[in-house]
Amino acid sequence: MSGITAARLASVLGPWRSKGPAYSALADRIRLVSLDGRLAHGTRLPAERDLAAALRVSRTTVASAYARLRELGAIESRRGSGSFVSLGARPSADSAPDGIPLDFTKAAMPAASAVATCYAAAAQRIGPELARSGYEIVGHPELREAVAMHFRRRGVATDPDQILVTSGAQHAIALLTRLLTSPGDRALIEHPTYPHAIDAILSARARAVPVPVDTDGGWDLTEAEAALRAAAPSVGYVMPDFQNPTGASLPDDARARLARAADRHATVLIADETTMWLDLRRGPREPLAAFSPSVVTVGGLGKLAWGGLRVGWIRAPRTLIARLAQSRTSMDLGTPVFEQLVAVELIAREAELVAERRVRLSEGLRTMRSALTEQFPEWTIPDPEGGLALWISCAPWSSSELVLGAREEGLALTAGPRFGLHGAFEHRLRLPFTESPSTIREAVGALRRSADRHASGPLPEPLVAV
Numbered sequence: 031m032s033g034i035t036a037a038r039l040a041s042v043l044g045p046w047r048s049k050g051p052a053y054s055a056l057a058d059r060i061r062l063v064s065l066d067g068r069l070a071h072g073t074r075l076p077a078e079r080d081l082a083a084a085l086r087v088s089r090t091t092v093a094s095a096y097a098r099l100r101e102l103g104a105i106e107s108r109r110g111s112g113s114f115v116s117l118g119a120r121p122s123a124d125s126a127p128d129g130i131p132l133d134f135t136k137a138a139m140p141a142a143s144a145v146a147t148c149y150a151a152a153a154q155r156i157g158p159e160l161a162r163s164g165y166e167i168v169g170h171p172e173l174r175e176a177v178a179m180h181f182r183r184r185g186v187a188t189d190p191d192q193i194l195v196t197s198g199a200q201h202a203i204a205l206l207t208r209l210l211t212s213p214g215d216r217a218l219i220e221h222p223t224y225p226h227a228i229d230a231i232l233s234a235r236a237r238a239v240p241v242p243v244d245t246d247g248g249w250d251l252t253e254a255e256a257a258l259r260a261a262a263p264s265v266g267y268v269m270p271d272f273q274n275p276t277g278a279s280l281p282d283d284a285r286a287r288l289a290r291a292a293d294r295h296a297t298v299l300i301a302d303e304t305t306m307w308l309d310l311r312r313g314p315r316e317p318l319a320a321f322s323p324s325v326v327t328v329g330g331l332g333k334l335a336w337g338g339l340r341v342g343w344i345r346a347p348r349t350l351i352a353r354l355a356q357s358r359t360s361m362d363l364g365t366p367v368f369e370q371l372v373a374v375e376l377i378a379r380e381a382e383l384v385a386e387r388r389v390r391l392s393e394g395l396r397t398m399r400s401a402l403t404e405q406f407p408e409w410t411i412p413d414p415e416g417g418l419a420l421w422i423s424c425a426p427w428s429s430s431e432l433v434l435g436a437r438e439e440g441l442a443l444t445a446g447p448r449f450g451l452h453g454a455f456e457h458r459l460r461l462p463f464t465e466s467p468s469t470i471r472e473a474v475g476a477l478r479r480s481a482d483r484h485a486s487g488p489l490p491e492p493l494v495a496v
């Protein structure tokens with residue numbers, strides 16, 4: 031596993047100082063960025079002297095922070111080779127920490143009620159499939175047709191051979207970034223954005239170029255055009271509908287403008303539509319793919335139906351589908367046939383699923399907003415038109431402080447900087463409203479107790495303004 035330079039770690043940590051001893055604040059921040067995936071298990075930490083210089087603190091501060099982390103089992107030190115980040119036996123950086131009852135790290139819901147019925151219906155239809163090889167590298171023909179139809183219904187002419195079925199939308203994002211970027215290429219991202227898209231871009235060794243987006247203000251299109259012109263990114267990853275985490279949607283005229291600008295600079299826009307179905311009161315918009323044939327669309331049923339299904343798709347020009355199918359075989363040889371049959375059943379019940387999600391999410395949003403208004407009168411609570419989460423300005427607290435405090439109160443959350451680059455969004459918090467009303471109220475109570483642990487003070491300035 032590779033090491034991280036002191037300068038890079040300083041950037042990942044962002045503004046880490048808080049009230050209390052510096053060594054303890056530094057240890058807390060290193061622990062948090064390793065728990066939420068910004069610092070991978072096994073990463074070699076910089077030498078104490080180097081980190082002290084990069085952070086402009088004494089070497090004793092860094093040595094004490096490392097000693098504290100060793101005590102907690104969050105790093106392991108090996109004589110002569112340095113200190114390494116350790117997650118212990120935790121299976122994934124983003125999974126709920128053991129023993130923490132309220133998991134708000136995931137903006138996800140339990141299966142919709144139609145899911146069990148669709149599994150039963152697929153079981154009735156699996157028989158004939160067993161007489162075939164089962165290797166459907168581009169996807170089962172029935173599901174490719176159902177997905178193509180889903181695009182046609184939304185006004186975008188689509189043939190089944192423009193569809194590749196994937197094992198979830200995240201798989202689609204990873205396949206696309208791996209194929210369409212080379213190490214050192216630029217990739218335009220919304221800022222904030224979906225953290226695992228950042229992971230996919232960075233693991234393809236592309237360099238992310240951030241463009242601001244916010245719940246109320248939406249996208250800064252002038253900046254997006256300037257970034258496309260200046261950086262000529264290979265790809266641009268956007269969520270046009272109910273963006274995760276802000277809930278913002280790209281207006282129709284902005285879709286046209288963005289697609290035109292991307293075409294001018296030969297940037298392939300990847301439109302992630304995973305959250306497209308989660309409309310609480312906005313009404314339909316034209317898919318980004320309607321504005322240019324080179325737009326590539328990612329979709330999936332994880333948020334509409336159930337994350338455990340692991341079925342997603344890519345809509346793209348046929349030549350790109352062929353290249354994706356070829357490149358996928360080093361990783362897998364197709365998505366399970368049974369789950370694809372379940373997906374066909376689910377897509378046929380789209381309207382019912384959308385209606386069910388709208389009821390649950392509207393109730394979640396109402397409950398979350400009223401609990402927050404009661405417990406945090408100092409905050410302005412956004413009212414997004416859809417999506418899964420609130421993107422809150424949590425000043426005067428720092429997001430990391432709140433998240434670490436919340437863990438002690440039995441609430442697992444993801445800190446704002448996980449959704450951005452270079453330690454940005456330390457004054458932001460993503461609060462999913464996907465859980466039941468009583469769980470949401472409990473979580474907001476735990477958050478308030480976490481806030482009360484930390485006497486509020488002025489926020490430090492971000493280390494790197496982006």
Ligand SMILES: Cc1ncc(COP(=O)(O)O)c(C=O)c1O
Pocket residue numbers: 137197198199200201224269274302304305330331332333337340341342
């Ligand atoms: C915007 C976005 N894209 C992709 C995904 C991953 O979806 P899947 O579960 O289909 O891989 C998520 C899940 O949180 C998401 O919010």
